[in-house]
Amino acid sequence: MGLVETTIEVTKLPGKLANPELLQEATKANTEALAMSRENLELHKKVMHLEAQIQQLQARADVTARVFRNGGFVFLEGDPDPHCSKCWDENRKLIHIARGFGSVCPLCKNTHYFDIPVNPKRSDPNSIPAW
Secondary structure, three states, X not given: OOHHHHHHXXXXXXXXXXXXXXXXXXXXXXXXXXXXXXXXXXXXXXXXXHHHHHHHHHXXXXXXXXXXXXXXXXXXXXXXXXXOHHXXXXXXXXXXOOOOOOEEOOOOOOEEOOOOOOOOOOOOOOOEEOO
């Protein structure tokens, strides 16, 4: 039997016993139980929202730990293609740019005039963290 059904039965019981004080106490307890149930639901929603935020922040931190700079570009460890350094610096977005002289970022339209390193590694001497 659920909370509502139990409450209805408890509410009927004092009337059967002809005890108005008990009926008032049962009604008061029912009101408090419903209020606590609503509050519990709101707290549960808040916890779920905060857990989702934690997961997003953890994913962002994991990506940041894998990003490095080399030759004026930002690279993601394991990805040989360059990303726009401006988009990374301003918005923490990894936007691929095409290889070639005067490469333009498709998002911010920033033009990159650097020679793009070929398949750089995080462990290369010219690589630095891109926090």
